[in-house]
Amino acid sequence: MTDSELRDLFRSAAADAGRHDPLAVDRAWRDGTRRRIGARAALAGTIAATAAAVAGVALVDGRTGGVAPAPGPATSSTVSPSSEDQHSGPVTTYDGAPVWVAPSVAEEAELPFLEGTGLPAEIDLSVEGPPASEITGAVGALAVVGEGGELSRIVAIGADGAAYSLETGTLEPVADEGGNVMPALSDESLSPDGTHLFLRQERSLQIYDFTAGAWTAMATPRWAAETARWTEDGIWVPSEPDGRDGTVFGIEGAHTIPLGERTFDDSPRWSPGESGGEGYGPERTEGETTARSYVLAGSVDLFGVAYPSLDAVAVTIEGRPRFLVVGRGDGPVPGGQTLLTNCTACQQQCCPVAGFLRPDVVAFLSGSRLLAWEVPGGGVRRVTEVTGLESGTEWYVASWAFSAR
Numbered sequence: 079m080t081d082s083e084l085r086d087l088f089r090s091a092a093a094d095a096g097r098h099d100p101l102a103v104d105r106a107w108r109d110g111t112r113r114r115i116g117a118r119a120a121l122a123g124t125i126a127a128t129a130a131a132v133a134g135v136a137l138v139d140g141r142t143g144g145v146a147p148a149p150g151p152a153t154s155s156t157v158s159p160s161s162e163d164q165h166s167g168p169v170t171t172y173d174g175a176p177v178w179v180a181p182s183v184a185e186e187a188e189l190p191f192l193e194g195t196g197l198p199a200e201i202d203l204s205v206e207g208p209p210a211s212e213i214t215g216a217v218g219a220l221a222v223v224g225e226g227g228e229l230s231r232i233v234a235i236g237a238d239g240a241a242y243s244l245e246t247g248t249l250e251p252v253a254d255e256g257g258n259v260m261p262a263l264s265d266e267s268l269s270p271d272g273t274h275l276f277l278r279q280e281r282s283l284q285i286y287d288f289t290a291g292a293w294t295a296m297a298t299p300r301w302a303a304e305t306a307r308w309t310e311d312g313i314w315v316p317s318e319p320d321g322r323d324g325t326v327f328g329i330e331g332a333h334t335i336p337l338g339e340r341t342f343d344d345s346p347r348w349s350p351g352e353s354g355g356e357g358y359g360p361e362r363t364e365g366e367t368t369a370r371s372y373v374l375a376g377s378v379d380l381f382g383v384a385y386p387s388l389d390a391v392a393v394t395i396e397g398r399p400r401f402l403v404v405g406r407g408d409g410p411v412p413g414g415q416t417l418l419t420n421c422t423a424c425q426q427q428c429c430p431v432a433g434f435l436r437p438d439v440v441a442f443l444s445g446s447r448l449l450a451w452e453v454p455g456g457g458v459r460r461v462t463e464v465t466g467l468e469s470g471t472e473w474y475v476a477s478w479a480f481s482a483r
Contacts (some may be wrong), residue, residue, distance in 0.1 A: 167455055168400075172378050173353050177390070177401045179380065180458055183445070192450045192459035195435055198239050203231075203474060204466030210234045210244040211291040215272035219244070219263065221475045222467065227251065227259030229277075230472065234288075237272075244275075244286065247293065252278055255301040255319045261475045265360050265430060266307040272479035274329060276313065278303040283313065285329065296327065296334045307360075312337055346372065347394040355392070359430025362440075362480075367453075368394045369431045369440045371404070378403065389428050391442050393453045400454040404429040404442065433480035435461070441480060448476075 168176035181189060191199060196217070203222050210216070218235035228251060232244040246262075253259050262277040262284075269275065276296075277284040283296045283303050298306070301319040308314070309326055313334075316324035322342045327334040346354055347361075347368045353376030361370040372392050377384040380403070390401040432441040432448060441450045441461055448461040464474060 169381070170379050172374060172376070172390075172401055173399070175399045175401060176454065177378060177380075177403060178455060180402050180404045180444075180449075180451070186444060186447055186449065186458075186460065189449070189458060189460045192435065192439070192461055195450075195461055196237065196239050197235065197448075197462045199460075199462060201233070201235065201241060201462055201464050202466040203233055203241075203464060205241065206231075207233065207241040207243050210242040210288065213237070213242055214289045215479075216242075216268060216275070216288060217272055217479055217481075219268045219275050219477045220464065221261055221263035223261045223473050223475060225471050227253075227261060229262045232263065234275075246277065246284070249277065249284070250279055252280055252303075254304050260304065263475050263477060264304075264306075265432075265475065265477050268477040268479045269308050270310070270479055271481075275477070276306065278306065283315070285313075285334070287329075287331075290331070292332065294329075294332045294334070307342075309340070314340060314342065316342075346392070347397070347399075355390070358427045360432070362431055362433045364434040364437050366396050367434070367437065369434065371427075371430050371442065373427060374401075391429065391431060391440060391451060393440055393451075402451050402458075404444070432476070432478040435480055441478070443476065 168178050170177045201218075201220065203220060213234065213236040215237065216234040217237055220233045220235070222230040222233070224230050229246065229249055232246060234242045234244050236242055249262055251259065252262055260278070262279065263275075264278060267276050267278075273288050275286045275288070277286075280303070281300050282298055283306055285294045285296060286292075287294065296313075298315050299318060302316050302321070302324075304319065305321075306313055306315045312326045312328040314324050314326050316322065322344065324340060324342065326337045326340050328337045329335075344357060346357065347370070353374065355372035355374040357370050357372050359371050361368060363369075370392055372390055374388050374390055377386045378388050378390075379385075388403050390403045392399045392401055394400075429442050429444055432443055435441050435450055438453050438456070439450050440453060441448055443449075446464045448463070450459045450461050451457075452459070464476070467474060
């Protein structure tokens with residue numbers, strides 16, 4: 079039995095028994111508390127295997143964005159399209175826009191790989207690679223995090239698809255304003271061109287320059303580094319924790335230069351009707367196309383049943399969105415049914431966007447897997463899978479810097 083099959087079996091058993099690893103539950107609870115900031119500012123690291131920000135970010139034993147609810151009644155049904163239906167049209171609409179439904183976790187293991195991404199089929203985080211000083215940029219950065227949120231190691235994925243080890247030196251444990259431990263790396267840490275990476279500290283950002291192979295420290299207001307993010311011209315840092323007003327800093331060698339104040343707009347990129355949604359994880363743009371994940375505020379009518387609070391990847395082209403439902407709702411639905419699309423024990427904010435692999439292909443996290451959606455109706459494919467974590471004691475955070483090909 080493969081690692082993927084074992085993880086899927088664990089998820090199913092955990093949901094049926096209503097029990098979860100206490101350490102996983104505790105970490106998920108802390109991550110859910112941090113999402114108060116991350117969802118509103120769209121900047122927080124999303125924990126991939128809790129969900130993840132993600133930036134955010136994922137527990138090795140399942141996709142849980144918070145403490146998973148008790149399983150539904152015995153009459154619960156599972157709704158998910160078969161892999162043969164992937165190229166079919168939308169199944170419903172939301173805010174007047176077309177909606178597709180992603181394959182289930184069990185079906186993910188059988189999805190074909192998307193070719194031409196440059197990434198390996200597996201990223202093994204237990205293997206120590208050559209030093210990151212050998213590369214001048216990265217397409218991905220993955221941090222292995224221990225039980226207490228401490229950073230264990232960082233693996234950088236080069237343009238050649240190989241894994242490299244990044245030495246970080248001594249870092250202090252980092253927590254948000256509420257005292258909740260969070261990883262130093264977020265899903266916003268890697269710069270869009272892959273040449274720089276920042277790690278969060280309570281009063282600073284530690285910035286690594288791949289081209290120079292050197293670290294630089296940049297002071298920040300206390301706790302403000304949590305929601306730092308890259309812009310097209312530098313790093314945006316809020317003026318205060320949970321703030322939308324902040325300053326953009328340019329990077330010039332070992333120096334950071336204030337470039338001006340900027341307000342971060344967290345509103346949906348489509349024109350929402352009465353429904354709308356709350357965004358989470360990174361927002362990625364390719365030309366006139368924008369992609370981000372949302373918890374949809376209204377109900378989605380799928381196969382005759384109204385499902386509330388679903389997770390979905392939203393791809394917006396010139397103000398017109400397309401949705402891929404990737405998670406599950408957590409509210410009561412008619413007939414006691416429960417929609418289980420991607421997992422059997424997941425919560426909201428499960429599947430943050432990672433970036434564009436091609437102008438019409440969006441990558442998003444699904445637990446230990448990176449998947450790709452060919453927009454709008456070309457189906458979902460596998461990109462890579464993260465392995466090499468100690469079950470129950472380690473999880474990972476990933477940040478990506480894809481350049482559409």
